[in-house]
Amino acid sequence: MTTMNKTRPEQAILSRDTDISKTDETKAVIEGMVDGLNDHRITDIGEFFSDGFKWMGNTGCGTKNGLKEFQENWQKPFQAAFSEKVCIDEARLYMGEWAAAFGRQEAIHSGTFMGIEPTGKKVEIRYMDFWKVVNGKIIDNWVMVDFPHVVAQLGQDLFNGEGWETYDRGEKEPPRPEN
Amino acid sequence: MQKTTLQIVKEMEQALERAEVDCSDYFHDDFDWIANFGCGTKRGLEEFERAWYKPFRDAFGDRHFATEHYLEDGNWAACFGHCEATHHGEFMGIAPTGKRIKIPYIDFWRVENGKIAENRVSVDFPAILAQLGHDIFTGKGWDKLDSAPAKNASLSFA
Numbered sequence: 283m284t285t286m287n288k289t290r291p292e293q294a295i296l297s298r299d300t301d302i303s304k305t306d307e308t309k310a311v312i313e314g315m316v317d318g319l320n321d322h323r324i325t326d327i328g329e330f331f332s333d334g335f336k337w338m339g340n341t342g343c344g345t346k347n348g349l350k351e352f353q354e355n356w357q358k359p360f361q362a363a364f365s366e367k368v369c370i371d372e373a374r375l376y377m378g379e380w381a382a383a384f385g386r387q388e389a390i391h392s393g394t395f396m397g398i399e400p401t402g403k404k405v406e407i408r409y410m411d412f413w414k415v416v417n418g419k420i421i422d423n424w425v426m427v428d429f430p431h432v433v434a435q436l437g438q439d440l441f442n443g444e445g446w447e448t449y450d451r452g453e454k455e456p457p458r459p460e461n
Numbered sequence: 462m463q464k465t466t467l468q469i470v471k472e473m474e475q476a477l478e479r480a481e482v483d484c485s486d487y488f489h490d491d492f493d494w495i496a497n498f499g500c501g502t503k504r505g506l507e508e509f510e511r512a513w514y515k516p517f518r519d520a521f522g523d524r525h526f527a528t529e530h531y532l533e534d535g536n537w538a539a540c541f542g543h544c545e546a547t548h549h550g551e552f553m554g555i556a557p558t559g560k561r562i563k564i565p566y567i568d569f570w571r572v573e574n575g576k577i578a579e580n581r582v583s584v585d586f587p588a589i590l591a592q593l594g595h596d597i598f599t600g601k602g603w604d605k606l607d608s609a610p611a612k613n614a615s616l617s618f619a
Contacts, residue, residue: 340585342604346607351608354606375535434498441586445499446513447498449513450503450508
């Protein structure tokens with residue numbers, strides 16, 4: 283080389299805070315956790331989650347501070363409303379300490395859910411998850427679970443006909459912005 | 462040099478933030494945009510523009526995207542964060558309030574040949590409605606079980 287490039291552009295800015303060497307460890311924890319949840323484990327699920335982990339869900343699902351609140355305010359109401367749950371990730375990504383997945387849970391609506399008496403129907407509960415794993419345990423879990431879609435499968439529309447699917451089906455014409 | 466999956470996704474996001482009208486540099490014409498209930502499913506770029514991008518811009522102005530984390534694994538990328546915007550057009554029957562609101566999202570993208578072929582999305586429409594004073598869960602949401610919202614919980618408005 284005859285010239286030295288003094289100002290090389292900074293590489294991998296978007297992932298510079300990610301320790302790529304941790305990817306395998308993250309993968310092992312997430313795979314164990316998904317199996318554990320599919321086996322309906324509650325009391326010993328702390329094998330995968332740190333005691334103080336934060337579960338941060340979308341509106342209607344809420345925020346669970348720590349393992350105990352996750353068990354009491356998410357796992358238990360979920361199992362009270364739905365049984366025979368199977369969790370199927372449709373895509374799962376790993377990068378360093380981080381993992382992300384989306385997919386569906388299939389379950390039977392066997393208990394009251396959002397005021398709707400058990401119907402015995404098989405429902406699909408769609409979700410998206412982001413996890414951060416530190417020292418072999420999940421410390422943060424960002425979540426979106428599609429409760430309005432579950433309610434819709436049970437015959438009620440929480441958006442009262444205002445959902446943007448009406449644009450998809452040509453039932454309403456979307457507005458056109460001036461900006 | 463060939464762009465990484467994440468570079469392609471980032472360039473697309475910047476274009477959307479600038480409200481660039483033609484998105485064909487970033488999406489395949491026949492890409493699928495598949496979202497949670499209330500947002501819908503858009504088959505192809507034209508449908509995405511007609512039935513998502515335009516109504517979204519009509520309802521929400523002065524948009525700023527605060528993505529908290531990106532992740533890339535092969536030809537898939539994902540991110541979560543929230544959009545800060547002003548409610549300046551009708552949204553789900555609610556007349557414009559001028560309120561500044563936060564719109565949480567999670568996105569997954571599959572890239573093929575340098576463009577997005579599939580976009581899986583969750584946008585928290587119930588969070589928007591809650592900030593505009595309307596609880597679609599009528600008090601039955603499981604956030605009512607919470608002790609207190611977590612610090613820096615960008616996706617939570619409990």
